[in-house]
Amino acid sequence: MIFSRTLLKRHSVLPGFDLSLGFALLYLSLIVLIPLSAAFLKTFTLTWSQFLEATTTPRVLASYRLSFGASFLAALLNAAFGLIVAWVLVRYEFPAKRMVDALVDLPFALPTAVAGIALTAIYSGNGLIGQWLPFKVSFTPIGVWVALVFIGLPFVVRTLQPVLEDLNRELEEAAATLGANRWQTFCKVIFPILMPALLTGFALAFARALGEYGSVIFIAGNMPMVSEITPLLIITKLEQYDYAGATAVAVVMLVAAFVLLLVINLLQAWARKRQGGL
Amino acid sequence: MSSAPHALDAPQQTVSAGGLSPQAIRGATTEPAWVRRLLIGTALAFMTLFLFVPLATVFYEAFKKGLDVYLASITEPDALSAIQLTLIATAISVPLNLVFGVAAAWAITKFDFHGKSLLLTLIDLPFSVSPVIAGLIYVLIFGLQGWWGEWLRDHDIRIIFAMPGIVLATVFVTFPFVARELIPLMQAQGIEQEEAARVLGANGWQIFWRVTLPNIKWALLYGVILCNARAMGEFGAVSVVSGHIRGQTNTMPLHIEIAYNEYQFAAAFAVASLLALLALVTLALKYVVEQRVKHQKRAMGDRAE
Numbered sequence: 001m002i003f004s005r006t007l008l009k010r011h012s013v014l015p016g017f018d019l020s021l022g023f024a025l026l027y028l029s030l031i032v033l034i035p036l037s038a039a040f041l042k043t044f045t046l047t048w049s050q051f052l053e054a055t056t057t058p059r060v061l062a063s064y065r066l067s068f069g070a071s072f073l074a075a076l077l078n079a080a081f082g083l084i085v086a087w088v089l090v091r092y093e094f095p096a097k098r099m100v101d102a103l104v105d106l107p108f109a110l111p112t113a114v115a116g117i118a119l120t121a122i123y124s125g126n127g128l129i130g131q132w133l134p135f136k137v138s139f140t141p142i143g144v145w146v147a148l149v150f151i152g153l154p155f156v157v158r159t160l161q162p163v164l165e166d167l168n169r170e171l172e173e174a175a176a177t178l179g180a181n182r183w184q185t186f187c188k189v190i191f192p193i194l195m196p197a198l199l200t201g202f203a204l205a206f207a208r209a210l211g212e213y214g215s216v217i218f219i220a221g222n223m224p225m226v227s228e229i230t231p232l233l234i235i236t237k238l239e240q241y242d243y244a245g246a247t248a249v250a251v252v253m254l255v256a257a258f259v260l261l262l263v264i265n266l267l268q269a270w271a272r273k274r275q276g277g278l
Numbered sequence: 279m280s281s282a283p284h285a286l287d288a289p290q291q292t293v294s295a296g297g298l299s300p301q302a303i304r305g306a307t308t309e310p311a312w313v314r315r316l317l318i319g320t321a322l323a324f325m326t327l328f329l330f331v332p333l334a335t336v337f338y339e340a341f342k343k344g345l346d347v348y349l350a351s352i353t354e355p356d357a358l359s360a361i362q363l364t365l366i367a368t369a370i371s372v373p374l375n376l377v378f379g380v381a382a383a384w385a386i387t388k389f390d391f392h393g394k395s396l397l398l399t400l401i402d403l404p405f406s407v408s409p410v411i412a413g414l415i416y417v418l419i420f421g422l423q424g425w426w427g428e429w430l431r432d433h434d435i436r437i438i439f440a441m442p443g444i445v446l447a448t449v450f451v452t453f454p455f456v457a458r459e460l461i462p463l464m465q466a467q468g469i470e471q472e473e474a475a476r477v478l479g480a481n482g483w484q485i486f487w488r489v490t491l492p493n494i495k496w497a498l499l500y501g502v503i504l505c506n507a508r509a510m511g512e513f514g515a516v517s518v519v520s521g522h523i524r525g526q527t528n529t530m531p532l533h534i535e536i537a538y539n540e541y542q543f544a545a546a547f548a549v550a551s552l553l554a555l556l557a558l559v560t561l562a563l564k565y566v567v568e569q570r571v572k573h574q575k576r577a578m579g580d581r582a583e
Contacts, residue, residue, distance in 0.1 A: 008390070013476050014388050014476060015482035016482045019381075035416055035419055036403070036415055038425065039418060084321050091308070102564070103325065103561070104325070108507075109507045110332075110333070110554060111511025111530075111553045112531075113511070114336060117336075117534065118332040118336045121335055169307055182310075207406055210408070213409055214517075232410075234414060243423055265399065
């Protein structure tokens with residue numbers, strides 16, 4: 001009764017509000033909120049200078065550079081090729097198109113450890129692709145980037161596809177009748193409409209890449225200062241029973257993730273407004 | 279409503295621009311053939327390089343040493359116990375998140391209340407948390423140095439490095455899947471049908487089983503499929519809480535890691551091929567269900583017009 005009296009904005013004839021909301025909140029608290037707050041509470045056992053020290057050692061800083069840098073570059077490549085893939089899937093016809101469309105979701109469905117060992121095998125010195133490359137990919141930061149490209153691939157495609165499908169062709173016809181060539185129409189009419197969704201997809205891919213662990217650790221080689229990502233460093237600290245240190249680094253990553261979540265929400269609101277206005 | 283009338287697809291009226299022939303309009307709103315071919319080629323090359331080659335590699339490496347080695351790799355005791363543990367952990371976590379997803383979607387889409395958008399954000403939260411951190415938070419609570427560590431040890435209850443920890447970590451990383459699939463659909467469906475059922479005297483459970491569930495069954499199945507795939511394949515979070523005890527707390531992904539690190543590549547890829555197969559089945563089911571949901575949405579959209 002408590003929820004229906006205090007929270008409900010409007011009376012409803014439908015039953016089950018207290019039960020469903022009560023259960024949802026209880027489950028959410030037990031599984032997500034209380035455990036997550038444990039991470040923040042644990043860091044309060046450190047003083048501010050201890051926290052700074054734990055999160056800014058050269059090894060930790062190197063891992064941030066790699067994690068943020070490789071994630072950014074991977075999301076960038078995904079944005080460029082994701083736009084092409086989404087465009088091709090919505091606008092053109094070609095053989096096996098439906099299969100290709102379904103395959104886009106593979107990184108969501110394929111367990112990260114499986115992707116990790118497959119990519120390592122392909123890009124190692126005697127692997128299918130690795131043997132033809134003049135530089136090493138497996139066990140270097142480039143390998144980290146390759147794995148992050150793989151896992152971030154669906155985000156840009158899947159956020160752009162619905163927007164492209166809803167795109168009003170009349171706008172393009174209007175641009176053409178007003179004398180714009182195809183390239184001008186793309187740059188000045190289509191691209192601005194896609195922009196919010198493209199940025200959202202980029203941010204989603206970036207956020208996912210930042211926390212990724214399974215697909216990266218096999219191909220990275222995990223050398224401290226060179227190819228060690230931040231999530232792995234958290235595990236390393238944990239295995240050395242440095243709980244406070246592990247949690248401090250985890251809190252830095254959590255804050256970065258929450259900021260990204262906020263940015264993504266704002267981008268999505270912008271995208272909805274942009275789409276609604278057309 | 280399974281007996282919903284199939285809506286007639288109204289032909290799309292295109293407004294023709296003054297005086298131009300249809301061919302000219304089409305030419306003006308698409309690209310020259312060479313650009314089209316170039317873009318299709320680029321997209322396919324990118325997809326082949328980053329998606330198809332890794333997928334094919336899993337099966338190639340798994341069968342490279344022959345069928346005997348493959349079969350031996352997936353039927354050895356450690357592999358079998360890993361498969362068993364993965365199935366049990368999935369069988370517990372997916373139903374839990376299914377019940378949560380339905381409850382949360384019911385509250386969010388059928389009622390208007392304060393704090394709704396906050397609740398929506400919180401449901402999505404596990405997606406933005408690194409799997410490693412998802413494992414870490416349970417270690418902080420249930421681990422030996424954690425909040426309840428000593429109490430649990432005194433009462434001889436094992437959570438971390440045991441099955442309950444693995445289930446908790448799996449539940450966390452698959453938390454939003456079902457709710458996320460249901461909420462947009464149920465939002466679009468509105469509450470008129472449920473209200474009508476209520477006015478006609480149905481009680482809450484009758485409304486849910488006879489009116490709501492038939493309306494959402496495909497989206498529900500879709501959410502369960504995604505949840506299941508992620509639950510079976512979760513690596514990072516489970517890795518932190520499992521302790522990697524062979525034959526006891528190794529799930530399939532962890533078994534793959536250990537075999538791979540011991541240079542038993544054929545064994546690692548053999549078990550990996552089972553998960554890759556699961557991924558392919560997931561994609562196929564997802565495609566089928568997606569078509570159903572699209573169809574349903576279209577039918578609903580036309581009814582609303």
